[in-house]
Amino acid sequence: MLIILRLQLLRKFSSSIAKRKINGHNKCQATSIVNVPKFSSEFELKNEPILEYQPGSKELTNLEEALKQIQCNQVEEIPIVIVGKEFKTSYERSQVMPHQHHQSIAKYYLADETIINKGIRSALEAKSKWERVDIKSRLAIWQKAADLMATKYRAQLVATTMLGQSKTIYQAEIDAAAELIDFMRMNAGFLNELLQYQPISVDEKTLKNHLLWRGLDGFVAAISPFNFTAIGGNLAYTPALMGNTVLWKPSDSAILSSWLIFKIMREAGLPDGVVNFIPAEGAVFGNTVTYSSNLGGINFTGSVATFQTLWKLVAKYLPFYKTFPRLSGECGGKNYHFVHASADVDTVVAATIRSAFEYGGQKCSACSRLYVPASLWESSIKKSLCEETSHLLMGDVCNYETFLGAVIDDKAFLRIKKYLDLAKTNPQCDVLVGGRCSNLRGYFIEPTIVKCHDPHDVLFKEEIFGPLLSVYVYKDSELLQALDLVESTTKYALTGSIFAQDEKFLKQAFEKLHSSAGNLYINDKSTGAVVGQQPFGGSKLSGTNDKPGSPFYLLRWSSPLTVKETFVPQREIYYPYMGIEGNCI
Secondary structure, three states: OHHHHHHHHHHHHHHHHHHHHHOOOOOOOOOOOOOOOOOOOOOOOOOOOOOOOOOOOHHHHHHHHHHHHHHHOOOEEEOEEEOOEEEOOOOEEEEEEOOEEEEEEEEEEOOOHHHHHHHHHHHHHHHHHHOOOOHHHHHHHHHHHHHHHHOOOHHHHHHHHHHHHOOOHHHHHHHHHHHHHHHHHHHHHHHHHHOOOOOOOOOOOOEEEEEEOOOOOOEEEEEOOOOOHHHHHHHHHHHHHOOOOEEEEOOHHHHHHHHHHHHHHHHOOOOOOOEEEOOOOHHHHHHHHHHOOOEEEEEEEOOHHHHHHHHHHHHHHHHHOOOOOEEEEEOOOOEEEEEOOOOOHHHHHHHHHHHHHHHHHOOOOOEEEEEEEHHHHHHHHHHHHHHHHHOOOEOOOOOOOOOEOOOOOHHHHHHHHHHHHHHHHOOOEEEEEOOOEEOOOOOEEOOEEEEEOOOOOHHHOOOOOOOEEEEEEEOHHHHHHHHHHHHHOOOEEOEEEEEOOOHHHHHHHHHHHOOOOOEEEEOOOOOOOOOOOOOOOOEEOOEOOOOOOOHHHHHOOOOOEEEEEEOOOOOEOOOHHHOOOOEOO
C-alpha cells in the first residue's frame, strides 16, 4: 500500500514538473562557452609554381648571387637554439660541400644530454603558452612563412640546398622551394579544412557538440634527413602547427638549409620555444628524448635500423611515459619499375633514368629495380637506356649542365662502393654502364646499371640509396612469375611504377601489386610525389604510411577534444519504458 501511494505522489510531482516545462519555467538560452575556430574561405589549396631558371631570368640572377655569397662569405656559424637562447659546446663540426669536400660552408655545435634535457624542459614550458594561441593566429604565421619562402628567401633556400646537399638547380627548386612552400601553405589549408567538420548536434537549442584540435601530451622530437630540405621543414613544423612544441634534430649534412628554415619561421612570427633547433649525435638525441617521461611523439625520416632502435627504446620505457607516444616514420624503399611488353619504350627509358639517377638515387622513392621483358630489352630498351645513362654529366652542381652531383658524404660513398664491388665480382651480375667512383675531390659515384641473372640477388633486396640500378630481364612467357617477384623479393613497400598500354594487363597488375607500394604510378616514374596531389608514404619496412601532403598527416599530431554542452537541465532519473514517472526531489 505504501509503495502504491509513493508511486501516485511521484506521478503527480512529475506531471507538475512537466507543466512547468511547457509553460517555459525551465527554458534556457543556448549560449556556448566553447570558442570553436571557424573555417575560412581565404585559403586556397594550390601548389607553388616551379621556376625554370632560364638564362637571363630574374630567378637565375638571384640564385647566382645567393650561391656567390655562400661560397665567398665567411663560413656561417650555427648555434643550438632553445627558447631563443643560443648555446655552443666543445663538440664543434663543419658542413662541407659534397662535390667539393675540402670547402666548408657552415660551422655548428652538437648538443649533449644536458642541453637536450634543457630543451625538453623548455619545450614543455613553452607548450602551455603555445597551445593557447588560437588557430587563426597560427595559420597566419604559416601563411607569412610560405610567402617569405616564395619571395625573399627563395634563392637562399635553393642555394643552401644546392651547395650543402649537392643538388642541381631543378632538384633544389622542387625541394627547398616548391615542396617546402607547399608544405607550409597546404598544411595550413588542411588544418583550415579540418575546422569545417563539427560533430552532429540534433537540436542546438538543447545541446551543442564540439570538436577541438589540441596538441599531444608532452613534446615532439623531430629527426630529419639530409636528402630533402622540405622534409626537415615538414617534420619539425607540422606538429607545431597542431599545437605541439618540438625538439628538432636536423641532419648534419643539411644543417645550413635547415638553419635557414628555422630563421624564416622565427621571422614569420613563430614564438621562441615552439621549435627548438638542436643538432646532436643521433644516439645521444635518441637516447635522451626517449628516456623522458614527457615524450609525446617522434617524427622521423631515415634508416630502418635507426627507426627500429627508437621504437625499441620507446617500448622499453613505455611503463614510465605519461602517454602513449606517437611514432611516425618514413624509412625508404626498394622501389621498382615493372615493364610490360606493351609499354612505350621512350617513356620507360626517360622515366627510369630520371627516377634512378636524379640526385644520385638519394631519394626514398628512387627506382632501384627494373623488371623488363626479354622482347623489349633486346630490341630497344637495353641500348637506349645504357646510351642515355652513359651521357649523363656528373659533377659540380653549379654547372647548369650537370645531371647529378656527389653523394652526400664519405659514409654514403663507402656504402655504395661496397655494392659496386659486389656487382663487379659476382658472376651472376653484368655491369653494363658506370661502376666507377672517386672521392678525391668530391664523393662521386657514376650512374651504374647492373643486369642481374638472379632476381633474388642482394642488389634486389637491400636499399642502396645511390645511383645504382639493378635490372632483371624476364621471359615474356613468365610474366606472372615476374610480377610475383616484385613484392616477394623485398620487405619494403614505398613506391612502384607499372608501364603498359595493355589495359587488361594494367588492371591485372594493379590488383596484384596494390600492396607493393604506398605510392603506385601507372606509366610514370616512381619519384616526384607532389604535396596535395600524391600524399606520400609506404608500409612494411618503408614506414608507418602517415601520408605527409594530406590532411590525414595532421591528425597524427593532434589529440582532439570532444565537448558536449547541454542547455536544458536533466532532472529525470527513470526511463519511460520502466513505467515509473519520477524526478529527483
